[in-house]
Amino acid sequence: MDVLSDMALDYTLRTVALGSAALGIVSGALGAFAVLRRQALLGDAMSHAALPGVALAFLITGSRAPLVLMIGAALTGWLAAVAIAGIIRASRVKTDTAMALMLSVFFGAGLVVLTFIQRRPAAGKAGLDKFLFGQAAAMLESDVITMASVGAVGLLGVLVLWKEFKLLSFDPDFAATLGVPTRRLDLLLTSLLVIAIVVGLKTVGVVLMSAMVVAPGAAARQWTNRLGVMVTLSALFGAAAGVLGALISTTAQTSTGPTIVLVATGLVVVSLLVAPARGLVWTRMHAWRSQRILALEAVMSDLAALAAQHSSDATRPHDIAALHAVRGRALVDRALSELAADGLAQRHDAGGWSLTPRGLAEADRLARLRRTPSADL
Amino acid sequence: MRLRTGNALAVQATDLTLAYQQRPVLWDVDLEVPRGVLMAIVGPNGAGKTTLLRTLLGLLRPAAGEVLVFGRSYLEQRGLVAYVPQRGSVDWDFPTTALDVVTMGTYGSLGWVKRPGASERSRATAALEQVGMQDYADRQISQLSGGQQQRVFLARALVQDAEIYLMDEPFQGVDATTERAIVDLLRALRTAGKTVVAVHHDLQTVAEYFDQVTLLNVRRIAAGPVDEVFTEENLRLTYGGRVAGIGGRANATPLDMLA
Numbered sequence: 001m002d003v004l005s006d007m008a009l010d011y012t013l014r015t016v017a018l019g020s021a022a023l024g025i026v027s028g029a030l031g032a033f034a035v036l037r038r039q040a041l042l043g044d045a046m047s048h049a050a051l052p053g054v055a056l057a058f059l060i061t062g063s064r065a066p067l068v069l070m071i072g073a074a075l076t077g078w079l080a081a082v083a084i085a086g087i088i089r090a091s092r093v094k095t096d097t098a099m100a101l102m103l104s105v106f107f108g109a110g111l112v113v114l115t116f117i118q119r120r121p122a123a124g125k126a127g128l129d130k131f132l133f134g135q136a137a138a139m140l141e142s143d144v145i146t147m148a149s150v151g152a153v154g155l156l157g158v159l160v161l162w163k164e165f166k167l168l169s170f171d172p173d174f175a176a177t178l179g180v181p182t183r184r185l186d187l188l189l190t191s192l193l194v195i196a197i198v199v200g201l202k203t204v205g206v207v208l209m210s211a212m213v214v215a216p217g218a219a220a221r222q223w224t225n226r227l228g229v230m231v232t233l234s235a236l237f238g239a240a241a242g243v244l245g246a247l248i249s250t251t252a253q254t255s256t257g258p259t260i261v262l263v264a265t266g267l268v269v270v271s272l273l274v275a276p277a278r279g280l281v282w283t284r285m286h287a288w289r290s291q292r293i294l295a296l297e298a299v300m301s302d303l304a305a306l307a308a309q310h311s312s313d314a315t316r317p318h319d320i321a322a323l324h325a326v327r328g329r330a331l332v333d334r335a336l337s338e339l340a341a342d343g344l345a346q347r348h349d350a351g352g353w354s355l356t357p358r359g360l361a362e363a364d365r366l367a368r369l370r371r372t373p374s375a376d377l
Numbered sequence: 378m379r380l381r382t383g384n385a386l387a388v389q390a391t392d393l394t395l396a397y398q399q400r401p402v403l404w405d406v407d408l409e410v411p412r413g414v415l416m417a418i419v420g421p422n423g424a425g426k427t428t429l430l431r432t433l434l435g436l437l438r439p440a441a442g443e444v445l446v447f448g449r450s451y452l453e454q455r456g457l458v459a460y461v462p463q464r465g466s467v468d469w470d471f472p473t474t475a476l477d478v479v480t481m482g483t484y485g486s487l488g489w490v491k492r493p494g495a496s497e498r499s500r501a502t503a504a505l506e507q508v509g510m511q512d513y514a515d516r517q518i519s520q521l522s523g524g525q526q527q528r529v530f531l532a533r534a535l536v537q538d539a540e541i542y543l544m545d546e547p548f549q550g551v552d553a554t555t556e557r558a559i560v561d562l563l564r565a566l567r568t569a570g571k572t573v574v575a576v577h578h579d580l581q582t583v584a585e586y587f588d589q590v591t592l593l594n595v596r597r598i599a600a601g602p603v604d605e606v607f608t609e610e611n612l613r614l615t616y617g618g619r620v621a622g623i624g625g626r627a628n629a630t631p632l633d634m635l636a
Binding site for chain 2: 036092160161162163164166167169170171173174175176177178179180221224225226227229230
């Protein structure tokens with residue numbers, strides 16, 4: 001009996017892990033384009049707008065088959081995207097207003113249909129409310145197969161039209177002058193994003209699905225300056241967040257969507273902090289290091305200038321009160337002790353500082369290199 | 378699709394009219410650009426210069442008028458026209474390199490789905506060399522200076538190997554090195570028999586850099602060879618009487634002009 005339940009648990013966990021990996025890969029890859037095209041909010045609007053599609057698909061067909069519900073979700077999600085584009089083009093309503101408007105209208109409609117379904121006595125209604133915040137534990141093998149196949153269509157689209165999507169994302173006007181039908185291509189890329197969203201809908205839920213679209217892309221952008229690497233990384237981050245979050249939520253019995261989102265957000269935070277070249281820690285360290293080097297060079301050039309006034313004895317000690325007055329005490333003292341440690345400056349027994357002969361040579365070299373005048377003392 | 382050049386005007390636009398919310402931006406504008414000239418489009422802010430360029434390129438649909446390229450419709454002849462947009466029109470933080478951006482100029486001839494290969498990359502590299510940017514090929518584009526970014530855009534147009542180059546303020550905010558490089562490039566294009574139409578802001582350099590000029594302020598005020606058309610009177614008409622004492626004088630400063 002124990003062995004049996006262990007196997008059942010393994011089976012559940014494996015299914016959940018596979019499904020979440022699939023959804024993470026697809027939403028990560030397509031989300032990367034959404035991030036680059038500044039369409040993060042469009043993803044949010046579309047995922048919310050998928051709710052009435054799910055509810056209506058169930059109401060009309062009476063089926064809870066994953067493909068049926070996905071198609072319903074995709075239709076209303078896509079409709080919302082088209083409506084947003086139409087409003088922006090035809091009226092003076094701004095993009096963010098149009099998105100917020102459509103998001104709330106579609107989501108509200110979805111909730112109304114959902115409560116209507118739930119008040120009906122019919123069996124089989126249970127489970128639709130899980131589309132709000134997602135539930136990984138209920139995932140079946142058939143769900144995984146559907147998610148993987150639908151998601152594969154989305155990925156295939158990106159692979160085939162890679163160069164066109166890149167051009168569209170970077171410079172749509174230029175693309176149009178090359179004869180690329182940008183409006184149709186834009187619609188296609190948006191439709192692929194809809195696919196990515198509906199794949200994850202049942203696991204993550206409509207409310208937080210947009211995080212799976214945005215977070216992996218935002219994290220991946222920190223690590224690379226190549227589109228191909230960024231999209232690949234984004235897919236991997238998406239998979240990692242999906243699998244980790246779903247497994248945690250299944251074993252700890254928390255809501256899946258929020259758990260996945262927390263993991264994805266964790267990836268973003270880590271990336272924002274430590275990614276080379278773009279990360280906060282890196283840029284701070286870089287700024288701090290160059291500040292320190294500048295301070296060292298400044299103090300060296302000051303000492304060299306003092307030495308130049310006494311050309312007979314270049315290593316004669318100087319009172320550093322003058323340097324303190326110009327550069328600030330803490331900076332000068334720290335720089336001097338570092339210079340001394342490097343053998344470039346020396347403290348004299350009688351008090352006062354000077355450069356060592358090696359320090360003088362180095363100061364001379366830097367002055368030539370930078371052609372920066374030393375401080376006027 | 379066969380592209381033809383023939384003896385017709387490089388660009389001929391007639392009666393172009395375009396309005397935003399009932400406010401005309403272009404009003405009955407004609408444009409005739411002979412082959413092999415460098416033409417500046419000059420006019421005050423809001424005169425419709427960029428709009429004119431975008432309309433020529435089919436990016437905006439005019440309420441009236443048509444655009445011919447070497448005597449045939451723009452849509453048929455699109456492959457003969459290269460576009461250099463304003464530098465500020467794209468997000469330079471996009472994850473890509475200078476060489477990759479230039480390679481985008483080959484996408485038009487490459488067709489759908491096919492990926493750029495060695496020959497496209499070598500064409501792109503040659504174009505980068507032409508604008509003196511070969512050392513920056515692998516740079517992330519956000520790490521380039523404004524002038525360097527502008528040269529990357531020019532290289533992207535060069536790689537298209539077009540007959541006509543439409544440029545939106547190629548000299549805007551560039552350093553002296555880049556300005557020199559662009560001027561040299563424009564002259565090389567003219568020598569090669571290409572045609573350039575550029576939106577230009579700096580009245581001082583119009584006579585030095587360009588052969589022909591179109592003065593625009595919603596309507597076309599005047600057009601033709603610089604020495605005939607670029608007069609004080611026409612500039613006053615274009616800039617609404619706020620310009621005084623230029624008439625193509627080389628030593629006039631912008632402050633002299635704005636009375």
